[in-house]
Amino acid sequence: MQKLSDRTAGFTDSVIRRMTRISDQYGAVNLSQGFPDFDPPKEILDRLKEVAYQDFHQYSITWGAQNFREALAAKQSGPMGHDIDPNSEIVVTCGSTEAMMAAMMTVANPGDKVIVFSPFYENYGADAILSGAEPIYVPLHPPLFKFNPEELEAAFAQNPKALILCNPSNPCGKVFTLEELTYIADLAKKYDVYVIADEVYEHIVYAPHKHTYISSLPGMWERTISCSSLSKTYSITGWRLGYIIASPEIVDVARKVHDFLTVGAAAPLQEAVIPGLKFGQEYYDELLLKYTRKRDLFLKGLDDIGLIHTVPEGAYYVMIDIRDFHYESDLEFCEVLAKEVGVGAVPGSSFFKEPVNHLIRFHFAKKDETLFHALDRLSRIKEKIPVKSRFL
Known part of the structure; x- marks a missing residue:
């Protein structure tokens, strides 16, 4: 063999x-x-029961049902500081796991380098390797899990294609400060690097800390791929509903990758979760x-x-x-x-x-x-x- x-x-x-x-x-x-x-939430479960007897059992649009994308765009536009176009700036994926893999394959060619903070969610290194990319690991130093600016710039100086940012961070629970994010953003612009942002815990940030979407910083919308899911926010980890939000140029490529990876996320579940996306x-x-x-x-x-x-x-x-x-x-x-x-x-x-x-x-x-x-x-x-x- x-x-x-x-x-x-x-x-x-x-x-x-x-x-x-x-x-x-x-x-x-x-x-x-x-x-x-x-x-x-009960509203989501009630809608799921209704959807079971309605006509949502076949493929939806590959990159996400229209009403799902519209509801998601309405929810995220304010917090992300950008009027998100549901028709050109969203890809609905099978969980944030697929979102991260699709983002990596959208950005990285075989042989490219990708910066990964350590500690990291275990999928990140595997995502890079499966994409043919080489991870460059930069330590977050305990107990506060701060990065050393000189170590980070030394990683950027190796000409990476992207940096993976998990904020808030799994496993250490770090929330990157505005000052830290601004430093990362400045390096990304200086060295022409994309940022793949995993923001699945965006709504679970403890006072006095605050979550800032790195895509909202000056000059970062065009070079950020924001990945997230509904798993943690609505306690539906088994539904596998995630998404990519990015500029039309990035999303156009990400949709092609997504199409051939999974075709599309579950149509009944996209419909059932819409009441949650409309919560105040x-x-x-x-x-x-x-x-x-x-x-x-x-x-x-x-x-x-x-x-x-x-x-x-x-x-x-x-x-x-x-x-x-x-x-x-x-x-x-x-x-x-x-x-x-x-x-x-x-x-x-x-x-x-x-x-x-x-x-x-x-x-x-x-x-x-x-x-x-x-x-x-x-x-x-x-x-x-x-x-x-x-x-x-």
Whole structure:
């Protein structure tokens, strides 16, 4: 038999999704893969029930149903500071995962370089490699996950085609400041680089931090590909509805890539979610209030247990420092945690290019009772997982 493709030789299956399977295997509370255990808004569910008996079961327009794109454009135009044209500046995709892959393939040719901040959502490096591009990793330095301006400009000086920006950031919960975004934007313009912005947590940003769309900065609309999804905002991760918003020149190419990747997103689900796209600001205020409460609840519980952790500025992830347990492998620690303690987590090494093995990631997008249950189990973590001798 001939040798198979070498494209995937440098990466494994998704560690995040693997940890869900391990959590299920041991009956652990799954705080690994970031999906909620509460229902989407009632208005969306009610419309879904109606749509099941209406004529939305065949292909919609490849790049998204007309009314979906119009509703999305109306929702995003104000916050993004641009009067978005639903007919030339939107591509509806199968989740933000496809949006990011389509954006990468729209921008990058084989052999191009792409800047990726580390830590990063695990798909980014794989997206670059599958596109034939070479990632240039730039560290975000803990505990505040700031980039070093000199290190970032040194990466830009290598003549990359694009930079991937996750804001708010998964896994570390960083929200890039206006000053940081302006610095990135200035470098992008100076070195003629595109920015692929993953903004899926745009509505989950904790006070006093604020989310700024980098596309809204001077001179950035033409060189930014804004990617997002409805998964986190409306608690519908399984619906796989995402989108690209960009200039007509970029969208024209992205539509071609999208067409041959997936043809189109699910037509019934595009129709069913439109009531959500038409929610007023009060919905997003309540969403943020809900997640602020969950963050405070979960972080207090971790403090009471004595676990060292980050304080997320956005998104719904927290990273735990496990150095006191003296495990050389964070993956082994997470497997023991699921089996012996009954809580699922993601090893931090899956997010870092650097050799980081002392962090694990929890998420708190769960009902309060689920979080209390997880914290109750974690309260016995030091009994269930003996500290390894550092001399072994």
